[in-house]
Amino acid sequence: MSNVHLLTIWLNVMSKSELDLSSKEKILNAARRVFIRNGSSGARMQEIADEAGINKALLHYYFRNKEGLFDLVFNDAFSEFIPKIYSIFSGDGSVMEKIERYVETHLDLLIKKPDLPMFVLNEMQRDPERFFSGILNKMPGAPPFEFFLKQIEEEMKDGKIRTMNPRDLWMNVMSMTVFPFIGEPMLKKFLIINSEEYRILLTKRKESIMIFIKQAVLLPTPNNA
Amino acid sequence: MSNVHLLTIWLNVMSKSELDLSSKEKILNAARRVFIRNGSSGARMQEIADEAGINKALLHYYFRNKEGLFDLVFNDAFSEFIPKIYSIFSGDGSVMEKIERYVETHLDLLIKKPDLPMFVLNEMQRDPERFFSGILNKMPGAPPFEFFLKQIEEEMKDGKIRTMNPRDLWMNVMSMTVFPFIGEPMLKKFLIINSEEYRILLTKRKESIMIFIKQAVLLPTPNNA
DNA sequence: CGTCTTTTTAACCAGTTGGTTAAATTTTTG
DNA sequence: CAAAAATTTAACCAACTGGTTAAAAAGACG
Helix, strand or coil: CHHHHHHHHHHHHHHHCCCCCHHHHHHHHHHHHHHHHHHHHHCCHHHHHHHHCCCHHHHHHHCCCHHHHHHHHHHHHHHCHHHHHHHHHHCCCCHHHHHHHHHHHHHHHHHHCCCHHHHHHHHHHHCHHHHHCCCHHHCCCCCCHHHHHHHHHHHHHCCCECCCCHHHHHHHHHHHHHHHHHCHHHHHHHHCCCHHHHHHHHHCHHHHHHHHHHHHHECCCCCCC | CHHHHHHHHHHHHHHHCCCCCHHHHHHHHHHHHHHHHHHHHHCCHHHHHHHHCCCHHHHHHHCCCHHHHHHHHHHHHHHCHHHHHHHHHHCCCCHHHHHHHHHHHHHHHHHHCCCHHHHHHHHHHHCHHHHHCCHHHHCCCCCCHHHHHHHHHHHHHCCCECCCCHHHHHHHHHHHHHHHHHCHHHHHHHHCCCHHHHHHHHHCHHHHHHHHHHHHHECCCCCCC
16 A cells, blocks of 8 residues: 555656666666576576675565566667667668668667577567567557558669568568577587687678678669669 | 386386377477477476376376476477488588578478477577587587588689678578578568468568579579570 | 276475565665 | 665565375276
8 A cells, every 4th residue: 555655756756866876777787687598487586686786675675576677678678679770761761771771770789789689589479469568659650661661662663672572571681680699509500600700700790781682682773884 | 216217117118119109299299389488497397287188297207307308399399400401511412502402491390380499599598508419419420511611612712602701691591591480570560461471471481582592692604594 | 807007186395486574784865 | 963765684475386196097908
């Protein structure tokens, strides 16, 4: 009863004082790492507390329960990604320019947080609804996906890019961008390289992917030299 | 003490009478589904028993513990995949022929068991050693990966395929083949299609991928028409 | 029918885990 | 300094979970 009231007050204070410095963020970062490492059910609250350098009581002092903590971490994973995707695909530019901007943006983000896609896709497959009821439909404006698909079709009709199923094109682009961060252990075995060499490969990935896509998709321009 | 002995006898009997009909296989299939659905730590023995249509006692009657059951399921996932990969990449044929055989083979397998890659890659990232100490190094003969990488380099020198980092090529091929089975929930949202349409897309994927790769990689043959 | 294996029932247990609580202690802050 | 907030300590609990056990019941089989 009074518990709920105290919580409300506390939440207001917290969101107002944008200076959530150490402890709360330490916990969130620790939680992300532990959730990624062990999965949502494999993660232990004690482990999160240890990793954050605090104790379990304080953990529950800031975050009511495991589920809530997980949701926060999960939505955080999209808070950076989705808005960027929206702005890229709904903005100006040719199909190839948008693809290039997407590859660059997503790659930069994933190199900073390589464990994210495994975490996100894993939990998304476990509960797809969470994705739908999360950030995705809280974005302002219509999703740019339909618009972008039509744009692809138009450029195909105009002979700017090779004719193919637009969805296959998009699938290929996203696959080549994201999969290396998911299949790392297997790919390292197949490609016979260690973690260092793998990271170097990822660094050069943007150019590699774009050349590959352009060769596959771009038609030799007939008008100018 | 006598427990171990009984177990040994029981194992022999079991492996000899290759007629493990219903119950054992029912359990294994159920286990795979539950492990995929909930992850290794999220899976409950009771749930596996329920899904298999038997009870927990019988489950432990056939499989000592959760860990052993999981290992069986995990290795089963590779028992079909790895040998095929080995035979494709160590066999005869041009780079493009091998890529085509790989895409076709892996795609066929994944369409039958779409949940497998998420399961495998997930647990592989959690414990990469298991993969190394599993089927991979129990295969006869040297791994064909190094050989295939060299074959790619040779064909590039010979001007048969476009020059690029062979590892990037392999990475792209594998990404486009596997990722659609991992990113389904997200891709369905982005591509604005339902599960049925998505499955149709996957069916036509082999041709789509191969055309894409050929355009990206194949040089126009200079000698013949 | 009698024997052997499979399967069920049902109770039980020890360890783990998420979560609580209350008091003490420390840090911050006005 | 004094009040308030943050953090720790430590004990505790209910629920769940993997796993065991023993006896009974149901099938399979010669």
